[in-house]
Amino acid sequence: MTASDFWAEGEPVVDKAAPDGPVETRWERRKFSAKLVNPANRRKLTVIVVGTGLAGGSAAATLAEAGYKVKSYCYQDSPRRAHSIAAQGGINAAKNYRNDGDSVYRLFYDTVKGGDFRARESNVYRLAQVSVNIIDQCVAQGVPFAREYGGLLDNRSFGGTQVSRTFYARGQTGQQLLLGAYQALERQIGLGNVEMNTRHEMLELIIVDGKARGIVVRDMITGEITTEFADAVVLASGGYGNVFFLSTNAKGCNVTATWRAHRKGALFANPCYTQIHPTCIPESGSHQSKLTLMSESLRNDGRVWVPKDAKDCQKPAGEIAEEDRDYYLERIYPSFGNLVPRDIASRAAKNVCDEGRGVGPGGLGVYLDFADAIKRLGRKAVEAKYGNLFEMYERITGEDPYETPMRIYPAVHYTMGGLWVDYDLQSTIPGLFVIGEANFSDHGANRLGASALMQGLADGYFVLPNTISNYLAAGPFPAVSAGDAPVVEARKQVEDRIAKFLSIDGDRTVDSFHRELGQIMWEYCGMERSEEGLTKAIGLIRALKEEFWTRVKVPGKGEELNQNLEKAGRVADFIELGELMCIDALHRRESCGGHFRAESQTPDGEALRHDDEFSYAAAWEYFGADGKPVLHKEDLNFEYVHPSTRSYK
Amino acid sequence: MDIKVRVWRQAGPSAAGKMVTYDVKGISPDASFLEMIDVLNETLILNGDDPIAFDHDCREGICGMCSMVINGVAHGPEKATTTCQLHMRKFKDGDVIDVEPWRAAAFPVIKDLVVDRTPLDKIIQAGGYITAPTGTAPDAHATPVPKKDADAAFEAATCIGCGACVAACPNGSSMLFTAAKIAHLGLMPQGQPERDSRVIDMLQAQDDAGFGGCTNAGECTTVCPKGIPMSLIGRLNSDYRKAISKR
Numbered sequence: 001m002t003a004s005d006f007w008a009e010g011e012p013v014v015d016k017a018a019p020d021g022p023v024e025t026r027w028e029r030r031k032f033s034a035k036l037v038n039p040a041n042r043r044k045l046t047v048i049v050v051g052t053g054l055a056g057g058s059a060a061a062t063l064a065e066a067g068y069k070v071k072s073y074c075y076q077d078s079p080r081r082a083h084s085i086a087a088q089g090g091i092n093a094a095k096n097y098r099n100d101g102d103s104v105y106r107l108f109y110d111t112v113k114g115g116d117f118r119a120r121e122s123n124v125y126r127l128a129q130v131s132v133n134i135i136d137q138c139v140a141q142g143v144p145f146a147r148e149y150g151g152l153l154d155n156r157s158f159g160g161t162q163v164s165r166t167f168y169a170r171g172q173t174g175q176q177l178l179l180g181a182y183q184a185l186e187r188q189i190g191l192g193n194v195e196m197n198t199r200h201e202m203l204e205l206i207i208v209d210g211k212a213r214g215i216v217v218r219d220m221i222t223g224e225i226t227t228e229f230a231d232a233v234v235l236a237s238g239g240y241g242n243v244f245f246l247s248t249n250a251k252g253c254n255v256t257a258t259w260r261a262h263r264k265g266a267l268f269a270n271p272c273y274t275q276i277h278p279t280c281i282p283e284s285g286s287h288q289s290k291l292t293l294m295s296e297s298l299r300n301d302g303r304v305w306v307p308k309d310a311k312d313c314q315k316p317a318g319e320i321a322e323e324d325r326d327y328y329l330e331r332i333y334p335s336f337g338n339l340v341p342r343d344i345a346s347r348a349a350k351n352v353c354d355e356g357r358g359v360g361p362g363g364l365g366v367y368l369d370f371a372d373a374i375k376r377l378g379r380k381a382v383e384a385k386y387g388n389l390f391e392m393y394e395r396i397t398g399e400d401p402y403e404t405p406m407r408i409y410p411a412v413h414y415t416m417g418g419l420w421v422d423y424d425l426q427s428t429i430p431g432l433f434v435i436g437e438a439n440f441s442d443h444g445a446n447r448l449g450a451s452a453l454m455q456g457l458a459d460g461y462f463v464l465p466n467t468i469s470n471y472l473a474a475g476p477f478p479a480v481s482a483g484d485a486p487v488v489e490a491r492k493q494v495e496d497r498i499a500k501f502l503s504i505d506g507d508r509t510v511d512s513f514h515r516e517l518g519q520i521m522w523e524y525c526g527m528e529r530s531e532e533g534l535t536k537a538i539g540l541i542r543a544l545k546e547e548f549w550t551r552v553k554v555p556g557k558g559e560e561l562n563q564n565l566e567k568a569g570r571v572a573d574f575i576e577l578g579e580l581m582c583i584d585a586l587h588r589r590e591s592c593g594g595h596f597r598a599e600s601q602t603p604d605g606e607a608l609r610h611d612d613e614f615s616y617a618a619a620w621e622y623f624g625a626d627g628k629p630v631l632h633k634e635d636l637n638f639e640y641v642h643p644s645t646r647s648y649k
Numbered sequence: 650m651d652i653k654v655r656v657w658r659q660a661g662p663s664a665a666g667k668m669v670t671y672d673v674k675g676i677s678p679d680a681s682f683l684e685m686i687d688v689l690n691e692t693l694i695l696n697g698d699d700p701i702a703f704d705h706d707c708r709e710g711i712c713g714m715c716s717m718v719i720n721g722v723a724h725g726p727e728k729a730t731t732t733c734q735l736h737m738r739k740f741k742d743g744d745v746i747d748v749e750p751w752r753a754a755a756f757p758v759i760k761d762l763v764v765d766r767t768p769l770d771k772i773i774q775a776g777g778y779i780t781a782p783t784g785t786a787p788d789a790h791a792t793p794v795p796k797k798d799a800d801a802a803f804e805a806a807t808c809i810g811c812g813a814c815v816a817a818c819p820n821g822s823s824m825l826f827t828a829a830k831i832a833h834l835g836l837m838p839q840g841q842p843e844r845d846s847r848v849i850d851m852l853q854a855q856d857d858a859g860f861g862g863c864t865n866a867g868e869c870t871t872v873c874p875k876g877i878p879m880s881l882i883g884r885l886n887s888d889y890r891k892a893i894s895k896r
C-alpha cells in the first residue's frame with residue numbers, strides 16, 4: 001500500500017506546549033509558565049463548553065467558579081444525562097490508600113504500558129498526578145463512594161492491575177461522579193455564572209481571524225439556528241463509538257462536534273484506535289438498537305466456551321457433554337485463561353464465531369458459564385458477587401444465568417482517538433480546546449479500565465482551567481457579530497445541509513444507512529483488520545455515502561422537534577469519519593493496543609507491534625470530502641517507560 | 650408477536666393531541682419496548698407519515714431520559730424498570746398497548762411523547778449540591794464516613810431524575826425526587842453545613858416551578874424505577890421542620 005492511493009503525508013506535528021526536563025515537575029512548571037488572567041478581567045471573557053459529561057460538566061463548573069462567563073450546551077434535556085452517567089466500574093487514582101505499592105509513577109507506568117506505547121509520556125504522568133486530587137474533590141462534593149466499616153474509602157483492583165486503586169460507587173460510579181459535577185454546574189447556573197442550553201446541538205464551528213470564536217447551534221425543540229460567540233471554545237462532546245451503530249454508547253453519542261471542527265482544520269488523531277469490550281450481551285435480532293455492557297469482573301468466575309463441533313451449536317448448552325466443549329481461552333492461554341486482556345478475549349470470541357461455532361441468535365455469541373463457580377462457591381456466594389449483573393442479564397435476555405450459561409459477545413465500548421491536542425489540551429485551531437473522550441490525548445492505543453472517568457475529570461477540573469488561562473490572557477478578543485463573513489458562512493453551511501437532508505426525500509431511512517455503515521466498520525475495521533478488508537471497506541463506505549446523499553428520507557420540517565433530522569446529520573458525519581478510520585487503520589501496518597492487523601503477527605499468531613516504523617500518533621488533516629487526508633506524524637519518545645512486548649501465553 | 654399500540658400524538662406544545670392506533674406485526678419478544686417503537690417508526694417514515702417523537706438515550710436504565718406512560722403506568726408494568734429496559738416478552742400476542750407522555754402541570758408536552766422536565770433542574774439549582782469549589786478539597790480521608798451512612802446516601806443518590814414520580818402523582822408533586830437529593834446530601838458529613846438552607850430553598854423552588862403539593866398518596870414510589878422509598882419524604886419533612894424552627 002503506498003501512501004498516494006488513499007492519503008498524502010505532510011509535515012510532522014509537534015507539541016510545543018509540553019515542557020521538557022524531569023517528567024515529575026513538568027506539570028508544575030507548565031502551570032508556572034502559563035499566563036494568568038487577572039480575576040477582574042475574567043468576567044469579560046466568555047468560554048463556550050459543548051458537552052456536560054464528566055469532562056464538560058466539571059470544566060464548565062470550574063471555569064464559572066474561577067469567574068469566567070460560561071455558555072454550556074448539551075443535546076439531552078438535562079446536563080445530568082450525559083453518557084458519562086452510564087459508566088459502571090470505577091475510577092482510578094494513585095492514592096495508595098491500600099499501601100500496596102501504588103504510586104503516581106506506577107499509575108503512569110501502567111497507563112503508558114497499557115496504551116501499548118502509543119501515548120505521550122508527559123500527558124500520562126500529569127494524569128496520574130492529578131488523579132489524587134479528583135478523589136478529594138469528589139468526596140468534598142458528597143459523592144457516596146463505597147466505604148469500609150472504618151469509614152474510609154474502599155478500593156478494588158480492576159482490569160487485571162496488581163494494585164487496588166479503583167474507587168467505586170457500587171455499579172454506578174459514573175452516575176455518582178457525574179451527579180457531583182452536575183450539581184456543581186447547577187449551582188453555577190443558579191448563580192447566573194453559566195448560561196445552560198439543553199436540547200441544543202452544535203452543528204458548526206465558527207473561526208474568525210484564525211481563532212475559534214463560536215459555534216452554530218440548533219435549538220432541537222424549535223429548530224431555530226443561532227450563532228453563539230465566545231473568546232474560546234471547549235469541545236467535551238464524548239466518543240464516537242456509535243460509528244459502529246451497535247455499541248455500548250448511548251443512542252445520541254455522536255462525532256458531529258469534533259468532526260465539524262476537523263472539517264474546519266483541527267487535526268483528528270488515531271481515529272482507528274477503538275476499544276472493544278468482551279463481555280456484552282449479544283444481539284437478539286434485527287431490531288437490536290444498542291448493546292449492553294456487563295462488568296468484566298464476571299470473567300473472574302465464569303468460564304468461556306463454545307462447542308467443539310459447529311453441529312452442536314443449535315443444541316441447548318446443557319446437552320453438550322463436557323468433552324465436547326472447547327474452553328478456548330483456557331486452551332490457548334493456559335496461564336491467564338479466562339482473564340486475558342480485553343482485546344485478546346474479544347478477538348478470540350470473534351474467531352470462534354467466524355469458524356461457525358458461535359451460539360445463540362445468528363451464531364454471534366459465546367458461553368460464559370458459572371456452573372463450576374456455583375458448584376465450588378455455592379449459589380449464595382455467586383449471588384452475592386454478581387446478583388445484580390445476573391438480574392440485568394435476565395431482564396434483557398429472559399434467560400436465567402444460574403440455570404443456563406450466559407451468552408456474551410464483544411462490542412465497541414470506547415474510542416481512544418479524537419481531536420489532536422497539545423499538552424495544554426488545545427487543538428491545532430487556536431482557541432479550540434478539546435477534553436475528555438473527545439480528544440486523543442492519554443490512552444494511546446488502548447485504555448485501562450477505570451481510566452476514562454479519571455481522564456474526563458482530570459481534564460475538566462484541573463488541567464483545562466489552568467491551561468486555558470494562558471490563551472485567554474491575550475483576550476478579550478475583538479467582538480464578533482452575526483454579520484461577519486465567517487459567521488454568515490458557517491450559518492449558511494448548517495442551513496444548506498439541513499435543507500439538503502429534507503429535500504432528498506428518498507426511499508431509505510437514516511437508521512438503515514447507519515446500520516449498514518456499522519456492519520462495514522465491524523467487519524473490516526473492528527478487532528482484526530487487513531489490507532484487503534480495509535481497502536474493500538473504503539470502497540463500500542464511499543458507495544454508501546453516495547447512496548446516502550441520494551436516497552435518504554428525512555421526514556418532517558427543520559423548524560420543529562425532528563429526531564430524524566438530528567440523526568441524519570450525525571450519520572452523515574459518521575460516514576465520513578468511518579472512511580478516515582479505515583484509512584488510518586490501513587496506514588498502520590502493525591498490531592497494537594486494542595487492534596490486530598492480520599499482516600502483523602508473530603509465528604504463533606500474537607500481535608506484533610512495529611516500534612521502528614509506527615511509534616507516533618497519526619494526526620490527520622481534512623482535505624475536502626473527496627480529497628485525500630494528509631497525515632501529520634507526532635513522534636513519541638519514551639524516556640521513562642521503555643517499550644516492551646506483552647505476552648499472555 | 651402481533652400487537653396494536655395506541656399512541657398519544659401531539660404535533661407541538663399548543664397543538665391538540667389524540668390517541669392514534671397502529672399495528673405492529675411480527676415483533677420479536679426479545680425486542681425492547683423502545684425497539685418496538687423504532688420498528689414502527691421505520692414503517693411510518695417509509696409510508697410518508699410522521700414518526701413518533703420520544704425521549705431516550707442510554708437505553709440502560711440510568712440516564713433517566715426515557716419516559717412513557719404504558720397502559721396507564723409510568724414506565725410500564727414491570728416493577729423497578731425504566732421504559733427502555735422493558736421488553737416485549739412482558740406482553741402477549743394480540744395485546745393493545747396504550748402509550749402516553751408524562752402528564753403533569755410542571756411538564757408541558759413538547760411533541761408526542763416528549764415533555765419538558767427542566768423544572769427538575771431548577772430544584773437542584775436552588776440547593777441540591779454541596780458548595781465545594783474545585784481545588785479547595787481536603788484529603789479524601791480527612792473525614793471518615795460510617796459505611797452505613799455512605800451506603801444509605803448512595804441508595805438515595807441512585808435517583809435518575811426521570812420524573813416518573815411526578816407523572817404518577819395525583820398532585821403532580823416532585824416530592825420523592827427532592828427527598829432523594831435531600832437524603833443523599835444530608836446523610837454525608839460534607840452536606841451538614843448547608844442542610845437547613847438546602848431543604849428550605851429546594852422546597853421553595855419546587856413550588857415556584859409549578860409542582861403540586863405532597864399528600865402522601867404513595868404512587869411515586871410504586872413507579873420509581875430505582876425504588877426510592879417513601880420514608881425519605883418523612884425524612885425531608887423532619888429536616889424541614891428542624892430548619893424552620895431555627896429561623
Ligand SMILES: Cc1cc2nc3c(=O)[nH]c(=O)nc-3n(C[C@H](O)[C@H](O)[C@H](O)COP(=O)(O)OP(=O)(O)OC[C@H]3O[C@@H](n4cnc5c(N)ncnc54)[C@H](O)[C@@H]3O)c2cc1C
Binds near residue numbers: 256437
Ligand atoms: C457502558 C459504559 C461503561 C463505562 N464504564 C467506565 C468505567 O467504569 N470507568 C471508566 O473510567 N470509564 C468507563 N466508561 C467510559 C467513560 O464513561 C466515558 O469515556 C466518559 O464518561 C466520557 O465522558 P465525556 O465527558 O468525555 O463525554 P460524555 O459523557 O459522553 O458527554 C458528552 C456530552 O457532549 C454533549 N454533546 C455531544 N455532541 C454534542 C453536540 N453536537 N452538540 C451539543 N452537545 C453535544 C452531550 O450532550 C453530552 O453532554 C464506560 C463507558 C460506557 C459506554
Ligand code: SF4
Binds near residue numbers: 813825829
Ligand atoms: S425518585 Fe424515582 S421516579 Fe422520581 S425522578 Fe428519581 S428515579 Fe425517577
Ligand code: FES
Binds near residue numbers: 704706713715731734
Ligand atoms: S433511556 Fe436512559 S434510562 Fe431509559
